[in-house]
Structure formats: structure tokens, C-alpha cells
């Protein structure tokens with residue numbers, strides 16, 4: 001998420017992390033309560049921080065264009081927006097590039113509001129209401145799976161398993177993108193308010209590697225107000241590529 005590095009609602013690992021990961025269900029419940037009460041608009045999706053939406057969208061579009069230029073992404077049929085909320089990323093980043101975008105989010109009300117926020121059903125595929133900790137993406141469907149500002153809502157273990165299921169969900173040549181805030185100095189921070197972890201980039205990369213993904217391209221988000229955590233965009237491919245003729 002887009003928090004300030006000096007945010008008072010976060011406490012440092014290891015104590016908070018150990019106690020929180022002992023009770024992942026409690027953390028997920030807390031997240032659901034938090035996000036079901038947030039304002040159902042762009043500001044709500046961005047944690048109430050101003051000045052993020054426009055640079056975030058252009059940073060993501062530039063990142064997609066770089067992936068395209070480098071032939072990392074070559075097909076533009078189906079995309080999946082994970083932790084989609086009201087569909088901010090779906091509408092501004094994925095719909096302009098992909099024929100059909102599916103959405104998944106934990107909070108029913110946010111997914112419902114997406115119809116109004118996006119304003120059209122054209123280009124919208126399926127809408128799933130489920131936590132990523134259990135969600136199984138349809139198999140071999142997606143050219144891109146975009147995971148923005150939601151990977152921190154999962155425990156290390158659940159994020160690893162989710163990424164493994166994402167690999168199953170990729171079409172041949174497909175790509176997983178994680179766009180996430182990262183902490184400095186190698187420490188993971190737990191935010192009690194919304195039950196969310198800010199991990200160092202090294203841990204995100206380790207979790208992705210353990211899941212069977214390798215980095216194809218990385219970039220840093222620019223143009224955000226000062227005082228926030230850095231935000232990284234990382235494109236991954238499966239270590240064992242999904243073949244055209246796999247069953």
C-alpha cells in the first residue's frame with residue numbers, strides 16, 4: 001500500500017509478524033472489515049493518499065509498454081486484476097490493453113461498485129469475490145495476471161501458494177506482474193489497521209522464486225509524493241514455461 005514510511009499504524013517485525021502469521025484468519029478478517037468500510041472510490045483504493053492515481057496509472061502503462069517493446073508480453077486477450085477493488089487498475093491500465101479483464105477481490109461491495117466506476121461491461125469478463133489466499137484462477141487463461149497493492153495482504157505462505165496457482169492460470173507466454181510498496185533495510189513491517197505487511201523487495205523476490213517464478217523485468221514507480229515507501233513493478237515468467245501443447 002501507499003503508506004508513509006513513518007506511518008504510526010505499523011509496527012516492526014519480528015514480534016508483530018510472528019503473532020500475526022500465527023493467526024492468519026484473524027488478519028484476513030481484519031482486512032475484510034477494513035476494506036469493506038473504505039470509501040468506494042479512487043481515494044479509498046489509494047488509502048486516502050492524494051497525488052497517486054495519475055502517476056500510478058502512467059507508471060503502469062509505461063511499464064506495460066516496455067514489456068511489450070521487449071517482447072515480454074505478446075498477447076492481449078485475457079487479463080486478471082487481483083485485489084481489483086472498484087477496478088481502478090482494470091479501467092485505466094488493463095482494459096485499454098487487453099480484450100477482456102477479469103477481476104477478483106475479497107470485498108463484495110467493491111466489486112459491485114466496479115460496474116458504476118468502470119461504466120461499461122464491454123471488455124469486462126468474470127468478477128470473482130474471494131480472498132486470494134483461496135482463489136484459484138481459471139487454468140491456462142491469462143496473458144497477464146496483475147497483482148497490485150494486495151500481495152501484502154497475504155502471509156508469506158499464502159502468497160507463495162497463490163503465485164503457484166497463478167502459474168497454473170497463465171496462458172502460454174503469460175506474465176505475472178506484482179506492483180507493490182517495499183520496505184527499506186530488509187525489514188518486513190506489519191500494519192495492524194488493515195492487516196497488511198510491507199515486505200522488502202528481496203523477500204517478494206524470494207517468495208516469487210519459491211513459487212516457481214523468475215524476474216523478466218523490473219522498474220521503480222516515479223512521480224509519487226515524498227515520504228512514501230518505494231513502489232516496485234516486477235514482471236515474472238514461470239521458470240517452467242507453459243507450453244502451447246501442454247494439457
Ligand SMILES: C[S@@+](CC[C@H](N)C(=O)[O-])C[C@H]1O[C@@H](n2cnc3c(N)ncnc32)[C@H](O)[C@@H]1O
Pocket residue numbers: 001028031032035036045046047082083084085086087088089104105106107110130131132133148149150153154
Ligand atoms: C490498496 S487496495 C488496492 C486496490 C487496487 N489494486 C488498486 O490499486 O486500485 C487493496 C485491495 O485489496 C483487496 N484485498 C484485501 N485483502 C485481500 C485478499 N486477501 N484477497 C483479495 N483481495 C484483497 C481490498 O478489498 C482492496 O480492494
